Amino acid sequence: xxxxxxxxxxxxxxxxxxxxxxxxxxxxxxxxxxxxxxxxxxxxxxxxxxxxxxxxxxxxxxxxxxxxxxxxxxxxxxxxxxxxxxxxxxxxxxxxxxxxxxxxxxxxxxxxxxxxxxxxxxxxxxxxxxxxxxxxxxxxxxxxxxxxxxxxxxxxxxxxxxxxxxxxxxxxxxxxxxxxxxxxxxxxxxxxxxxxxxxxxxxxxxxxxxxxxxxxxxxxxxxxxxxxxxxxxxxxxx
Amino acid sequence: xxxxxxxxxxxxxxxxxxxxxxxxxxxxxxxxxxxxxxxxxxxxxxxxxxxxxxxxxxxxxxxxxxxxxxxxxxxxxxxxxxxxxxxxxxxxxxxxxxxxxxxxxxxxxxxxxxxxxxxxxxxxxxxxxxxxxxxxxxxxxxxxxxxxxxxxxxxxxxxxxxxxxxxxxxxxxxxxxxxxxxxxxxxxxxxxxxxxxxxxxxxxxxxxxxxxxxxxxxxxxxxxxxxxxxxxxxxxxxxxxxxxxxxxxxxxxxxxxxxxxxxxxxxxxxxxxxxxxxxxxxxxxxxxxxxxxxxxxx
Ligand SMILES: Nc1ncnc2c1ncn2[C@@H]1O[C@H](COP(=O)(O)OP(=O)(O)O)[C@@H](O)[C@H]1O
Ligand SMILES: [Mg+2]
Numbered sequence: 001x002x003x004x005x006x007x008x009x010x011x012x013x014x015x016x017x018x019x020x021x022x023x024x025x026x027x028x029x030x031x032x033x034x035x036x037x038x039x040x041x042x043x044x045x046x047x048x049x050x051x052x053x054x055x056x057x058x059x060x061x062x063x064x065x066x067x068x069x070x071x072x073x074x075x076x077x078x079x080x081x082x083x084x085x086x087x088x089x090x091x092x093x094x095x096x097x098x099x100x101x102x103x104x105x106x107x108x109x110x111x112x113x114x115x116x117x118x119x120x121x122x123x124x125x126x127x128x129x130x131x132x133x134x135x136x137x138x139x140x141x142x143x144x145x146x147x148x149x150x151x152x153x154x155x156x157x158x159x160x161x162x163x164x165x166x167x168x169x170x171x172x173x174x175x176x177x178x179x180x181x182x183x184x185x186x187x188x189x190x191x192x193x194x195x196x197x198x199x200x201x202x203x204x205x206x207x208x209x210x211x212x213x214x215x216x217x218x219x220x221x222x223x224x225x226x227x228x229x230x231x232x233x234x235x236x237x238x
Numbered sequence: 239x240x241x242x243x244x245x246x247x248x249x250x251x252x253x254x255x256x257x258x259x260x261x262x263x264x265x266x267x268x269x270x271x272x273x274x275x276x277x278x279x280x281x282x283x284x285x286x287x288x289x290x291x292x293x294x295x296x297x298x299x300x301x302x303x304x305x306x307x308x309x310x311x312x313x314x315x316x317x318x319x320x321x322x323x324x325x326x327x328x329x330x331x332x333x334x335x336x337x338x339x340x341x342x343x344x345x346x347x348x349x350x351x352x353x354x355x356x357x358x359x360x361x362x363x364x365x366x367x368x369x370x371x372x373x374x375x376x377x378x379x380x381x382x383x384x385x386x387x388x389x390x391x392x393x394x395x396x397x398x399x400x401x402x403x404x405x406x407x408x409x410x411x412x413x414x415x416x417x418x419x420x421x422x423x424x425x426x427x428x429x430x431x432x433x434x435x436x437x438x439x440x441x442x443x444x445x446x447x448x449x450x451x452x453x454x455x456x457x458x459x460x461x462x463x464x465x466x467x468x469x470x471x472x473x474x475x476x477x478x479x480x481x482x483x484x485x486x487x488x489x490x491x492x493x494x495x496x497x498x499x500x501x502x503x504x505x506x507x508x509x510x511x512x513x514x515x516x517x518x519x520x521x522x523x524x525x526x527x528x529x530x531x532x533x534x535x536x
Contacts (some may be wrong), residue, residue: 049447072451079449089444105243106450150448184278 001027001102001160002048006057009043009213011184017043018058019213025191030184033046033193033201035210035222041193043213044161047083077171077204079107079149082151082188084180086160096146097131099137103150116187125149125179128197141172148179152188161192167198170236173199197224240457245457248465259466262430266470266518267477269423273416274478274514281505296372297494298362298379302333309360316362316378319419324375327365331369333358359386373487400523420521427525435529436461455485460526467522468515475511482507 002025009017018040033041046052047059050066061161063078083089090099092105100121100160101114109117122128125145135143144164155177162181165173177199184190194200200207209217209226213217217226252259277392284303299315300309319325336358341347366372372393379391445455505513 049491050313075446075449075451077449078447083447089447091441091444093441095252102445102447102450104456106445106448122454 001025001029001062002191003060004047004057005042005059007047007054007059008048008055008056009040009052015159016213017038017052018054018210020048021213022057023192023208023212023215023218025189026147027187027189028184028187030181030203030205031189031191031207032203032207032224033191033210034200034207035193035216037194038212039210041210042162044210045083045160045191045193048160049078049083053141059144065102076108079103079154080156080158082156084144084147084151084152084164086163088140088147090143090146090150094134095134095201096138097126099135099146100150100153103153107154110169121153122148124152124190139172140167141169141175144168144172144176145179148176148183152183156188158189158191162191163193163195169199177203200224244461248461250446251434251438251462252457252465255437258433259462262427262463263470263473264467265426265430266423266467266521267474268470269419269521270471270474270514270518271477272419272526273517274474274510275481276412276416277307277513280408280504283408284405287453294372294389294391294393295368296364296366296375298364298391299386300360300362300384301386302359304384308382312362312382312384315382316364317496319364319378323367323379324365324371324378326367329363331361331363333360336360352402405424420517423467423521424525424528427466427522428529431459431463431529442471443450456530459530460523463522463526464519465522467517467518467520467525471515471518474518475514478514479507499502 004021004023005017009020011017015228020104021044027167030201033044036039037041043052047066048061050069052170054067057070061077066077077226082193084221087091091102094102097118104117119131122131126144126147127142127149130138132141135146144167148161151161159180163182165176166219168176173196180190181203204223206220207217207222207224298312300312304312314331316325316328320328331358337356338348340358341350344350364375366375376391376393379385385391441454
């Protein structure tokens with residue numbers, strides 16, 4: 001689904017975003033992207049949606065080579081990837097319904113399709129009652145649910161989330177995490193950047209750890225940090 | 239579905255930036271108003287000049303006292319000039335013909351009934367082969383005994399030349415003024431769209447993140463510009479119509495009641511309104527289109 005091959009991204013002179021990262025993520029996987037602040041998690045995600053471009057190496061998403069992709073194709077790439085951000089990135093003057101509908105409208109969806117799909121997805125994220133509210137009339141957790149609904153309403157094969165629980169309290173975070181997990185169970189590949197240790201430890205999913213833009217660990221059924229590796233790796237008894 | 243959606247998006251944006259929207263509309267209003275006042279005046283002057291241009295003929299007025307022989311002699315002189323290639327055509331206009339002509343040009347011919355006798359002279363109406371040679375013809379016929387000593391020979395080519403120059407100056411100056419006004423409106427609408435765009439910069443970034451193409455984002459702004467153009471032009475047309483009905487039409491009525499009628503026409507109001515509204519829409523589309531080309535790199 002996603003292949004990074006020797007990808008390097010340098011911002012300024014000394015500011016290294018990613019340093020020769022090679023990584024492959026299969027279809028249907030759930031991957032935590034972990035690492036301290038400034039380790040390159042957001043850079044990874046912004047490269048995936050071609051918001052920025054790699055200086056070296058090749059990036060392939062769903063069989064499409066992003067290096068050679070023309071500008072005009074980028075919107076179509078983004079429609080095939082659902083995006084969730086720490087700051088929700090909702091359209092402020094629009095209701096919950098209209099925010100979700102916008103992601104359908106850009107694809108040319110008919111009003112009929114919108115009338116069917118939006119309530120469906122809002123009920124999935126538990127916001128049916130709030131369809132006519134504006135974003136600033138919602139709590140942070142509710143806004144993030146709208147953002148997840150918008151990211152998933154087109155049923156993309158890949159959903160990426162950059163610290164989606166970064167602004168939320170632990171209980172609310174669990175709700176968002178469960179939502180992403182359920183989306184993953186429908187067969188959608190999910191990549192989630194986070195430094196929420198507790199959450200990663202609890203989920204025991206594949207963990208890709210970055211530090212200073214380098215891959216320092218890539219492990220299945222893992223915890224947040226290497227200290228816990230032993231426990232996670234203990235082969236099942238018997 | 240698309241046009242409806244884009245229109246709704248444009249209206250949403252106009253509502254969000256009401257003050258800026260009104261400013262843009264007023265800008266177009268002013269430009270279109272001046273354009274709308276200028277076009278008919280310009281055409282009127284142009285038509286008047288065109289009519290004068292046709293009047294390069296020479297009138298050789300015949301004295302009432304001239305004998306038939308003298309008039310025949312004059313006719314032979316003119317025929318001679320035709321053989322030399324100076325004169326293209328000549329027509330004899332009798333006193334009665336002249337009176338009939340005048341009767342036709344007057345709004346109220348009854349004033350002529352009160353005349354005791356026909357005061358108009360007979361004349362030869364001579365068309366020069368080349369208006370530039372009018373002077374030569376005049377010199378050749380001057381002093382002939384049949385020619386009326388007071389009225390003499392009149393020709394309009396000097397006036398026509400001067401009018402032509404004036405018309406050309408008006409044409410260039412008017413064209414330049416219209417051009418400046420249109421460019422100014424395009425730039426002002428462009429600026430309004432730019433402000434509207436900058437105000438929604440973050441929103442536009444989000445739209446791009448969810449996969450909106452550049453044109454999907456642009457269309458509402460283009461429609462917004464066209465709506466400014468249409469609104470401004472419509473108000474300008476309404477104001478022009480008011481001025482036409484209240485002021486110009488009564489002037490025209492006054493002018494008509496004067497002794498002679500000027501039949502130099504100008505443009506009909508409906509045609510003018512259509513041109514102005516179309517101009518407003520095009521100005522709006524260009525203004526937003528030009529601005530948006532510079533924005534929106536993915
Ligand atoms: N726009 C930018 N300009 C300059 N440096 C940047 C920019 N974005 C990120 N960086 C640098 O790249 C490195 C990785 O950043 P980032 O990918 O945002 O890390 P993370 O999301 O893991 O916190 C950091 O050192 C950061 O300072
Ligand atoms: Mg980050």
